[in-house]
Amino acid sequence: xRFGHFDDQNKEYVxxxxxxxxxxxNYLGSEDFFSLVSNTAGGYSFYxxxxxxxxxxxxxxxxxxxxxxxHIYIKDGDTVxxxxxQPTKTELDSYTCRHGLGYTILEGRKNGVTAQQELFVPKxxxxxxxxxxxxxxxxxxKELDVFSYVEFCLWDAVDDSSNFQxxxxxxxxxxxxxxxxxxxxxxxxxxxxxxxxANCPISSFDTSRDAFCGVYGGPADPQAVRAGHCSGSIxxxxxxxxxxxxxxxxxxxxxxxxxxxxxxxxxxxxxxFVAPGVINKAGFxxxxxxxxxxxxxxxxxxxxxxxxxxxxxTEVCRGCHRCAKECGSDAISYVDKxxxxxxxxxxGCGRCIGACSFxxxxxxxxxxxxxLDRKMAEYAQAVxxxxxxxHIALVQDISPNCDCHGENDAPILPDIGMxxxxxxxxxxxxxxxACLAAEPIRNSxxxxxxxxxxxxxxxxxxxxxxxxxxxxxxxxxxEKIGLGTRxxxxxxx
Numbered sequence: 500x501r502f503g504h505f506d507d508q509n510k511e512y513v514x515x516x517x518x519x520x521x522x523x524x525n526y527l528g529s530e531d532f533f534s535l536v537s538n539t540a541g542g543y544s545f546y547x548x549x550x551x552x553x554x555x556x557x558x559x560x561x562x563x564x565x566x567x568x569x570h571i572y573i574k575d576g577d578t579v580x581x582x583x584x585q586p587t588k589t590e591l592d593s594y595t596c597r598h599g600l601g602y603t604i605l606e607g608r609k610n611g612v613t614a615q616q617e618l619f620v621p622k623x624x625x626x627x628x629x630x631x632x633x634x635x636x637x638x639x640x641k642e643l644d645v646f647s648y649v650e651f652c653l654w655d656a657v658d659d660s661s662n663f664q665x666x667x668x669x670x671x672x673x674x675x676x677x678x679x680x681x682x683x684x685x686x687x688x689x690x691x692x693x694x695x696x697a698n699c700p701i702s703s704f705d706t707s708r709d710a711f712c713g714v715y716g717g718p719a720d721p722q723a724v725r726a727g728h729c730s731g732s733i734x735x736x737x738x739x740x741x742x743x744x745x746x747x748x749x750x751x752x753x754x755x756x757x758x759x760x761x762x763x764x765x766x767x768x769x770x771x772f773v774a775p776g777v778i779n780k781a782g783f784x785x786x787x788x789x790x791x792x793x794x795x796x797x798x799x800x801x802x803x804x805x806x807x808x809x810x811x812x813t814e815v816c817r818g819c820h821r822c823a824k825e826c827g828s829d830a831i832s833y834v835d836k837x838x839x840x841x842x843x844x845x846x847g848c849g850r851c852i853g854a855c856s857f858x859x860x861x862x863x864x865x866x867x868x869x870x871l872d873r874k875m876a877e878y879a880q881a882v883x884x885x886x887x888x889x890h891i892a893l894v895q896d897i898s899p900n901c902d903c904h905g906e907n908d909a910p911i912l913p914d915i916g917m918x919x920x921x922x923x924x925x926x927x928x929x930x931x932x933a934c935l936a937a938e939p940i941r942n943s944x945x946x947x948x949x950x951x952x953x954x955x956x957x958x959x960x961x962x963x964x965x966x967x968x969x970x971x972x973x974x975x976x977x978e979k980i981g982l983g984t985r986x987x988x989x990x991x992x
Contacts, residue, residue, distance in 0.1 A: 502520075503519075510599060517594055519538055523537060524537050529621060531546055539581075539584050539605075541567060542567075543568070553654060555568075569629055569648075570583070572724045573644075573646075574643065574644040580609045582606060582615065583605040583616065594606070614631065629761070630759075631759065639751060640751065643748075644702075646724050647743045648741070650740045651670070653669060670683050671734070681739055690765055690766055693761065693762065693764075695741030696760050697760075698914075703729035703744040704729050708737065786879075786927050787875055790878070791874070791875035809840065809851055813859075815859045816857070817857055818836035822838055822854050823851075825850040875973055876977035880981070889921055891918070892926055894914070894917070912943075915930075915934065923982065
């Protein structure tokens with residue numbers, strides 16, 4: 500065929516031109532998460548229901564065809580191009596698309612740069628992974644600006660394509676680090692959100708389509724790409740998008756890979772927020788913290804931090820009754836228009852904390868740090884006991900405070916890598932040792948502290964970042980109760 504051919508050995512269909520008669524689609528999917536990917540990276544993703552849980556926007560009858568999708572823009576000087584040709588339609592020096600069983604690989608080449616875009620939906624996870632590999636085949640250094648872009652659907656695909664008045668008033672996002680969280684209607688009526696992220700620090704971002712494309716622009720010639728940087732826009736209403744910009748330098752012959760992801764997350768109603776307007780996001784802490792705190796119930800999380808009972812700050816309580824409406828134990832009443840908790844009825848579920856818009860309901864955090872860390876080890880032991888378990892830790896974006904802090908600062912250490920073990924104690928010890936051996940980032944909380952002439956150096960990155968931390972108690976106690984051993988042999992792969 501003049502458009503492509505079958506590769507029987509690799510079980511792929513190879514498309515040799517982006518200009519097929521219609522978009523040629525591959526279906527990627529796992530148990531619950533699915534992506535449709537065309538030969539030009541067009542398409543969309545959804546969770547279980549293609550109409551009601553649509554993550555990204557797609558117009559089947561748009562003109563020109565196949566403009567919506569997960570697009571990579573590469574700006575090389577004055578030339579802007581896509582590995583899959585769309586949407587800029589810049590003529591490529593070479594192009595191939597390989598539709599395989601559960602994956603699609605797009606490869607484009609322009610002006611001595613080869614860009615390979617691999618799209619894949621892993622089993623067991625509600626996400627699409629998109630790996631971009633850049634190779635400098637020229638004889639000179641290349642400075643490239645890379646932009647990864649998706650346009651979020653407002654969940655209901657039919658309503659999203661027809662109710663334009665609503666579409667221009669409900670979009671809402673949150674940005675943290677290298678991730679854009681799409682949380683339209685999350686506070687009002689939904690228990691799910693989408694997240695679009697990169698596995699490395701970004702140079703700039705946009706979350707408003709108008710800011711990225713231009714008010715009168717579009718995906719074919721985005722304003723931000725043409726300028727070489729995004730504006731840091733936060734979508735309030737208007738069309739929410741995820742646009743991540745990364746500046747890349749490549750020496751002759753050098754390769755670099757960047758991983759982008761698009762995921763779907765659900766939170767129980769009582770665990771939707773960690774602070775007013777701040778969604779509860781699962782992060783990458785140590786294995787024991789993720790197991791002990793992550794697998795604990797709301798009451799269990801409260802018990803680890805304190806006595807399991809919330810408290811009321813009467814100075815900021817507005818008497819709005821939202822906490823009482825959320826309480827399943829009828830434990831909240833009002834005296835002089837201020838909330839009062841009956842601790843004989845309170846079960847420590849914490850739903851009132853998520854319901855309060857004014858930070859009037861809070862966790863007292865009365866446990867000492869050491870006691871908290873020991874409780875986490877015991878909760879982790881309860882989860883792992885009698886069950887087969889294998890643990891993977893991504894040591895990246897190492898923040899100075901717990902990842903539940905909405906006010907968290909920039910990473911204190913460079914990204915280190917991936918660790919895995921059947922022993923969670925050994926895994927956490929290996930991760931700690933790797934962190935302690937790393938060079939602190941200068942412009943960070945840790946770097947700033949170490950630069951102070953009067954600073955008392957603890958010769959411990961975690962304590963030098965925050966002298967109140969007590970990380971070792973978790974590992975010590977976990978080893979004593981038989982969860983694992985702090986001794987390990989590190990095998991590098």
